Structures are given as structure tokens and as C-alpha cells.
Amino acid sequence: MSLFVDVDYASINKYKEELCGDKVEVLRSDNSVIIVLADGLGSGVKANILSTLTSKIIGTMLSMGSTIEEAVETIASTLPVCKVRDLAYSTFSILQIYENGEAYLVEFDNPSAIKLKRGKFVPTDKQEREIEGKLIKESRFMMGPEDVIILITDGAIHAGVGECLNLGWQWENVKEYAERIYKKDMSVKSISNTLLSACDSLYAGKAGDDTTVVAVKVRNAQPVNVLIGPPLDKNLDSYVVDKFINQKGKKIICGGTTAQIVSKVTGREIITSFNYIDPSIPPTARIEGIDLTTEGVLTMYKALEHAKKYLNPDNLLQDFSGLNKEDGASKLAKLLLEESTEVNFLVGRAINPAHQNPDFPINLGMKLKLVNDMENHLKQLGKKVFVEYF
Structure with a gap:
């Protein structure tokens, strides 16, 4: 290795x-x-x-x-x-x-x-x-x-x-x-x-x-795989989930609908949590074999805020222990920023009406913008990043 x-x-x-x-x-x-x-x-x-x-x-x-x-x-x-x-x-x-x-x-x-x-x-x-x-x-x-x-x-x-x-x-x-x-x-x-x-x-x-x-x-190399969002074509659900599950390294699911698809395809139960460690960040859930299961866009947005602070040269001599908190965004940021050496994003392109305007082109969607921004931040840390859309 x-x-x-x-x-x-x-x-x-x-x-x-x-x-x-x-x-x-x-x-x-x-x-x-x-x-x-x-x-x-x-x-x-x-x-x-x-x-x-x-x-x-x-x-x-x-x-x-x-x-x-x-x-x-x-x-x-x-x-x-x-x-x-x-x-x-x-x-x-x-x-x-x-x-x-x-x-x-x-x-x-x-x-x-x-x-x-x-x-x-x-x-x-x-x-x-x-x-x-x-x-x-x-x-x-x-x-x-x-x-x-x-x-x-x-x-x-x-x-x-x-x-x-x-x-x-x-x-x-x-x-x-x-x-x-x-x-x-x-x-x-x-x-x-x-x-x-x-x-x-x-x-x-x-x-x-x-x-x-x-x-x-x-x-040692530590791949981290992130599945965020359901595929545009529902017929690809099983294919994408199987691809995600069979990849080496740690596994992260971002999104409630995405978690439900993984649960349905694998037959593994979602154990939800109502423990709001941070009121501004949705709670996490647990699925057997998955290292972290979080809400989607909001949690990724908060994790991206961690990344911006982490890479900001004006933040010298600051305490970065916030990555050790137990909320979903902090855990997601720590896995991506500090624990990973390679990150594989599997990104579903289905539009969530709660977060996106269906009249806009899909590449303007908030989810894709967040993934792109996170990809750029991770590359600044020298990590290999691969993004695949479905």
C-alpha cells in the first residue's frame, strides 16, 4: 500500500x-x-x-x-x-x-x-x-x-x-x-x-x-467514500448503492433520502437519533457498516464552513478542536479534512425541491456547488478527490 x-x-x-x-x-x-x-x-x-x-x-x-x-x-x-x-x-x-x-x-x-x-x-x-x-x-x-x-x-x-x-x-x-x-x-x-x-x-x-x-x-492510505443524494434515474439505485458499499475505506452517507435508499437496497435498518448536539445541525443516524450517516445539504454546508476556517491562513494560532465535536458536520469535516487521504464522492443528481429551484440548470444546484467547493478545499490539502455523478 x-x-x-x-x-x-x-x-x-x-x-x-x-x-x-x-x-x-x-x-x-x-x-x-x-x-x-x-x-x-x-x-x-x-x-x-x-x-x-x-x-x-x-x-x-x-x-x-x-x-x-x-x-x-x-x-x-x-x-x-x-x-x-x-x-x-x-x-x-x-x-x-x-x-x-x-x-x-x-x-x-x-x-x-x-x-x-x-x-x-x-x-x-x-x-x-x-x-x-x-x-x-x-x-x-x-x-x-x-x-x-x-x-x-x-x-x-x-x-x-x-x-x-x-x-x-x-x-x-x-x-x-x-x-x-x-x-x-x-x-x-x-x-x-x-x-x-x-x-x-x-x-x-x-x-x-x-x-x-x-x-x-x-x-497509510485512508480512502473515504461519500454518497450524497439519490440518483437522477431511480433504476440506478441498486447499482449506485452496491458500488458505494463495495468500495474500500470508510463510508459516509449524506442525506435522509439517500440513507433510505441504502437501507432499502441493503436491508439494513436506519437507527435515527433525536439528540440535537448543536441546534443548528440536524442529528445523525446509524446504519450497520456505515461510518457516518448525516442529513444532506445543511450538514455539508456546515462541514464546508469548517473547511474554510481550517484552510484560512488568517486563522493561525486558532484552536481547531471543534472538529472533535459530536455533531454531524464536525464529524463529517474531521473525516474529510484530517482522516482521509483520498475522497470518492458519489453524487446523485435528483433535485430536492426543498433545496433547489427546478427551473435552474442542475449544475447550479446547491448540492453540486457544495460538493465542488469541498472538492477544491480537499485538493488544497493534497488529497486525491474523485467525483462521479449519477
Whole structure:
């Protein structure tokens, strides 16, 4: 089974700066994921331009078929050096993870990556070599399911300087904190946000440097299948339900009519619930063999609100524990946003008079719009999404 690489990153700008001097690029291909973290010298516009230039050059070269070695050599040989500080104008880390778990890490003047296995730090063997007078550190290793790698910029190991700590939060402190907060089911967003929140607290909300945390987690593939809405042709009910039931992975039914069709075709009873955990969200139901059964359009709309908040870069340092609530929309959002690695939507095109205007073309229907929006959000998280209409 191929592995899925979950990636999330979060940044805080240096106090009073509008732009961040750190830049992250994530490139996904058929057989690997490449993460580039660049840190421009200084802060503000200049640093932002330099880090963007660095990450874009590396990303462009890799997307055009160049090897990471060639990209590193190009960057190391072309980056200018500050005459005053004798430092490269941008440092960087590059991490490539293949679908079989093979990983390749390149570091140039960024703090060392933190690799966790079952929540405990595991050192990686590093080889040093000089390219155009610049010292590059390389590591090759294997990653298995639930292994985590955290990439940071030097803003993280300077956190607290002049505020809470004399010398700042040292690399050892970051590593120990990462070990302490780790939980088996912790999402990459929780890891990156928790670490960044700690840095922000040490800076007392006035960061002395741009600070970025990138969390990377390797997971086994977890398909999630969503059946939403009855087919346009009732003669397809049995075909669609059989297709849905026989798919690998977790199964979600959205819609009361859809649930009734599944119950009729499979002979499995619907056990309804009248427990309104959230008055604004319809209660869920239970069907044997189905992981989640919810109401349709309204629940998907509320789940989409979760997704928008989850992906909104302005929501940094916020608590996303709302996904752990017991209402149908929160459960649906958690399954799609955090637990899935691949999502298969089976979408029925029958019009529900309660939600749609029959005079409008079917592609303007609320249900299809919600599915399309959710598909786009999931793709932003790097998930494979397939949509089939009936």
C-alpha cells in the first residue's frame, strides 16, 4: 500500500512587518512529495522576495525534471552573500518523501529537522559536502506510517530572546516540546499550530523574527467514500448503492433520502437519533457498516464552513478542536479534512425541491456547488478527490 504524506505549515511575521520573510512550497507528483522551506535574510519585503525567489527556483527546477542535487547546486552557487554579515541571503531546507517511505533531506543553514518516531526523537545520519563554498547537509532515511518530521526556521530557536528567555528557545527545547505535545492521532495542523503558538507566546506576541513551522506526517492510505443524494434515474439505485458499499475505506452517507435508499437496497435498518448536539445541525443516524450517516445539504454546508476556517491562513494560532465535536458536520469535516487521504464522492443528481429551484440548470444546484467547493478545499490539502455523478 502506498503512503500518503500530510503537510501543514504556519508562520508568524516579525513584529510590525506585513510580509513574512519565510516561504514554503509543497510540490506533489505521482510518486513523491517535495517540501521546500526558505528563510530570507532579515525581514519584511526584502526577505520575502529572497525566500520566494529561493523556493520558486527550487520548485520550478524540480517540477521541470531536475534532481534535488541539481537544484541544491544551482541555489547554492547563485545565492548572493551579504557583504556585511557574510551570510547567504536565503537559507533553505528541502525534504522529499517517496510513496514507499524513502526520504531525502537537504539542509543549508536552517535549524536541523526534528524527526519523531512514535513521538520520540530519532537522529538521522548526515553527510556534509561543500558546493560553491557553501556547506550542505544531506540525509537519506526511511519513514514509516505515523512518523513525523518538523522543519523550522531560526525564528523558532530564537523565540523568547529579550522577553521570557535570555538566550531564546534552543533547538533542544523545541525538540523536547515536540516530543511532549505529540499524540498518535494528532494532525499536522495541530502540530504546526501548537509549536508556532508556543513560539508566539515566548515572543509575548511580538515576534523578533519571522517564524515558520512545517509539520510532515506519513500515513497509510485512508480512502473515504461519500454518497450524497439519490440518483437522477431511480433504476440506478441498486447499482449506485452496491458500488458505494463495495468500495474500500470508510463510508459516509449524506442525506435522509439517500440513507433510505441504502437501507432499502441493503436491508439494513436506519437507527435515527433525536439528540440535537448543536441546534443548528440536524442529528445523525446509524446504519450497520456505515461510518457516518448525516442529513444532506445543511450538514455539508456546515462541514464546508469548517473547511474554510481550517484552510484560512488568517486563522493561525486558532484552536481547531471543534472538529472533535459530536455533531454531524464536525464529524463529517474531521473525516474529510484530517482522516482521509483520498475522497470518492458519489453524487446523485435528483433535485430536492426543498433545496433547489427546478427551473435552474442542475449544475447550479446547491448540492453540486457544495460538493465542488469541498472538492477544491480537499485538493488544497493534497488529497486525491474523485467525483462521479449519477
